[in-house]
Amino acid sequence: MQFVQGFPQGVYVGQTRVHHEQTQPSKQPELQGFNLALHVNDSAARVQTHRIALLNDFKPYAVDKITWMTQTHSTICHTVNEQITFNALVGDGLVTQRKHHALMMMTADCLPVVLVNAEGTEVANLHAGWRGLANGIIENTIAEMQSEPVYAWLGAAISQDCFEIGQEVKDAFCSKYPELDTAFKAGEKAGKHYADLYAIARYILQQHGVTHVLGGDQCSYQQQDEYFSYRCEAKTGRMATFVFMA
Template sequence: MQFVEGLPEGIYVGQTKVFHEQVEPSPTAELTGFNLALHVNDDPIRVQHHRIRLLEDFRSLGVKQMTWMTQTHSTICLTVNDQMNFHAQEGDGLVTQKKGHALMMMTADCLPIVLGNAEGTEVANLHAGWRGLAHGIVENTIIEMKTKPMWAWLGAAISQPCFEIGAEVKDTFCCKYPELETAFKAGEKSGKFYADLYAIARLILKLHGIDNILGGDQCTFLQNDEYFSYRRHAQTGRMATFVFLSQ
C-alpha cells in the first residue's frame, strides 16, 4: 500500500488500484481487479471480501472503522466520528476528527479530493465529478469542517484530453467562476469541449485559501493497467480513495 508523502504527521492518504495481492477472481472480465463497489453488478460477497482485506491492510496503523457512502453526485457532506452506520448514508463528502476512522470514496474517472488542517487533527474525503465541483461539494465540505483546511490531495481522475463535455457543462462552471475559462479547450465537434477537472479543482481550492495542493497528475482513462475508468468501459469496477488519522 502506497501512501501520499508531504502531509502532516499521522495522516495517511492514498488510493487503491486495479491490482491487489489478495484480489478475488471475477466471474466477468469487465470486473477483473480489486473492485470495491457494490453498485456495479459485482458479486457482493467478493466486494465485501475486498473491503475486509483493505481494512486488514490498515489495522497495523490503528484503523478500527471504515465509512463508505452511497454516492450520488450530490453536494452532501457529513461528519462521522464514533457513530456506527449500518446502512450507507447518501452523499459525496465525509469529515472526521476521530483517529482510526478511515473515510472512503469510490471513483472511476471522477476526481477524489482529500482535505486536512495543518495540525493533523481533522480530515475530509470527497467525490468530485463535474456535477459535484460545479454545484459546491468542495465548498460544502469546507463549511462542514470545524477547522480551516490548509492542504489538499487530488487523486487519480480522467485527464483533460480524454474528458469531452458539452457547452452546457462549461457554461455551468464559467457562470459561477469566470476564471475557469482557461480550464476548457474547444473540441473538434461543434459545442464540445475538453474539461480539466484538476485545473477546476485547483482554482476552487485556491479561491478558498488552500494553496498547498498535491497530486493531480494521473489519468484513469489512459492508465488502464492501474485504474478503472467508466469512460473507457461502462461496465467496470471502482477504486477507493482513503484518508485516516493514525492512532
C-alpha cells in the same frame, strides 16, 4: 500500501489500484481487478472480501472504523465520528475529527479530493464529478469542517485530453467562476470542449485558502493498467481513495 507524502505527521492518504494481492477471481471479465463497489453488479461476497482485505492493510495503523457512502453526484457532506451507521450514508463528502477512522470515496474517472487541516487533526474526503464540482461539493465539504483545510490531494481522475463535454458543462462552471474559462479547450466538434477537472478543483481550493494542493497528475482513462475507467468501459469496478489519522 503506498501513502501520499506531504501531509502532517500521522495523516495517511492513498488510493487503491486495479491490482491487489488479495484480488478475488471474477466470473465477469469486465469486473476483473480489485473492485470495491457494491453498486456495479459484482458479487457482494467478492466486494466484501476485497473491503476486508483493505481493512487488514490498515490494521498496522490501528484503523478500527471505516466509512463508505452511497455516492450520488450530490453536494451532501456528513461528519462522522463515534456514531455507527448501519446503513450507508447518502452523499459525496465525509469529514472526521476521530483518529483511526478511514474515510472512503469510490471513483472511476471522477475526481477524489482529500482535505486536511494544518495540524492534521481533521480530515475530509469527497467525490467530485463535474456535477459535484459545479454545484459546490468542495465548498460544502470545507464548510462542514470545523477548521480550515490547508492541504489537499487530488487522486486519479480522467485527464483533460480524454474528457470531452458539452457547452452546458462549461457554462455551469464559468457562470460561477468566470476565471475557469482557461480550464477548457475547444473540441473538434461545435459546442464541444475538453475540461480539466484538476485545474477546476485547484482553482476552487485556492479560492478557499487551501494552499498546498498535491496530486492531479494521473489519468484514469489512459492508465487502465492501474485504474478503473467508466468512460472507457461503462461496466467496470471502482477504486477507493482513503484518508485516516493514526
